[in-house]
Amino acid sequence: MNTAHARPVTILTGFLGAGKTTFLNALMKSYPKKRFAIIENEIGQLNIDSSLLNENYGQLVALQEGCICCTLNDELYTALESLYQKQDSFDELVIECTGLAIPDAITEPFTRHPVFKSYFPLKKIICLVDAALIEDQIKERDEVLRQITAADVIVINKTEAVHSAYLSYLSNYLAHVNPLAKTLQSTVTEGFPFEIIEEIKYTKKIEAFSFLKNVNLSGSLILGKSSLAKQHLSDIATRVYTFTEEFNFVNLFLGLSKLVGKYPNKIYRMKGIGYKKDENKKIIIQTVGSRVDMDYGNHWKKDERKMNTLVFIGKELDSLSIQDLLIRMLTIKEKQ
Ligand SMILES: Nc1nc2c(ncn2[C@@H]2O[C@H](COP(=O)(O)OP(=O)(O)OP(=O)(O)O)[C@@H](O)[C@H]2O)c(=O)[nH]1
Structure with a gap:
């Protein structure tokens, strides 16, 4: 494997409506010379996000009616195999997860798979959070905390919706929840801080969080087959x-x-x-x-x-x- 041809992978996570597609469109606009392949995952059987994306991507693979961290984990591998065959058509890969995905459960191909980890090295995990809603969402859904703790960068989005004092509290709170991530802020009007984000690299962090050690994070979850991963959408x-x-x-x-x-x-x-x-x-x-x-x-x-x-x-x-x-x-x- 010639790693000079590696296609770095960014996992884009964040609860439903946090701003992932908006971020992705802005990213493609900010780097017009870079050709992005996108894996777009939506829970519903209709892929509305594909219609919301600017059409200047190199490749688009839509995985729908399920979640790549559990029910569609095999389809993720199939998608990667197909992108592997089309390596000349893109420079980087971005995976936009469903708003309910557990990102730890989809890092395996990029960190452990013997072939894919060289060709698709994990560049970083970005977690978008909605400034006004994130505290309630953390209380409401376990997946949200898992998204935050998996991230290398937490982008607090829609900051115009909250008071600046609350924003500093929220920033400190998120830094406390995931001290290994860089916490940044953005709004649609001021844009996303892509230059800072570009410098941030993936770090493995599961072992770093004691509360996660108490969760069943066996190898089987990393493969997306554990009961936790299977059940996390059962009420949705x-x-x-x-x-x-x-x-x-x-x-x-x-x-x-x-x-x-x-x-x-x-x-x-x-x-x-x-x-x-x-x-x-x-x-x-x-x-x-x-x-x-x-x-x-x-x-x-x-x-x-x-x-x-x-x-x-x-x-x-x-x-x-x-x-x-x-x-x-x-x-x-x-x-x-
Ligand atoms: N006010 C405000 N609205 C925003 C901002 N960023 C995104 N939005 C809006 O938030 C809504 C959801 O944005 P999306 O980018 O579709 O969110 P998403 O995370 O991709 O959503 P899902 O794919 O459903 O999880 C849209 O109506 C956006 O226009 C922001 O900074 N400020």
């Missing part, structure tokens, strides 16, 4: 709603705001693509916590059918009557 549901009829977007915004405001601990994330008959661009509809965002995205391609598709990720979703609510937001009521 995804629901996809599609409508060919147009939404009334004002009503949709208000309806979604009410819904996510009422169930912040049940609806973790919603991502969707909507359309307007007289508009050639997709409408990107998202919720993170109790915040709803709508914005224009890429153009509809000629062979794509215009329709509305919303993916909800959370717990006990069937008890929330989401479909009934969405039907009420259509310009003409229709049943799916």
Whole structure:
């Protein structure tokens, strides 16, 4: 193996909606000469993130309907084999994990596999956190703590949403949770500190944390097969709603705001693509916590059918009557 041809790997982690895709788009824009291969993993059976990415990547592999740290661990190896065959088409690999992935469980190919570890050396693990939501998310989901403790860089994102005093407290708190990581800050408007991030290298840290020693971190978890890794999504549901009829977007915004405001601990994330008959661009509809965002995205391609598709990720979703609510937001009521 000629390591001069190595393709360094960055694992991008962070809870649902922390800003991973936003970060990845900004990264590709900041390094226009670098060709990135991307492995994009989403829990739902629809890969909305692929539509949210700028299309200036070298290769894109979408792994969906599962999580690469557990149910799709074999597919990760298949994806790496296929990228290995296309080595001339990219310089670096970025893996955007699902917001619920446990990053320790996907480092194995890059740190231990006899072939891949030379060809795909692990460059670093970056964890994005949402400044306003991270403390609640740590309490709510074990995966969040695992993402933070695995990281070489913690990027506190959306800092404009919190007071500067809270930001210094949060920064200290995260540095305390993972003293081996560098903690940085970013906002969409000021951008991500890529130059500093570029200097930071991967360090193995599992042994460094005594509380992690108490968790079952056997070799089998690193292979993604332990019961912990298997069970971590057992309470998570995804629901996809599609409508060919147009939404009334004002009503949709208000309806979604009410819904996510009422169930912040049940609806973790919603991502969707909507359309307007007289508009050639997709409408990107998202919720993170109790915040709803709508914005224009890429153009509809000629062979794509215009329709509305919303993916909800959370717990006990069937008890929330989401479909009934969405039907009420259509310009003409229709049943799916
Ligand atoms: N206000 C604000 N919003 C941001 C910032 N960064 C990202 N967002 C928004 O947060 C939402 C989620 O961003 P994404 O980049 O899709 O987050 P993600 O981590 O890739 O989400 P998942 O793939 O679902 O886990 C989008 O609506 C972004 O526009 C920021 O710095 N400030």
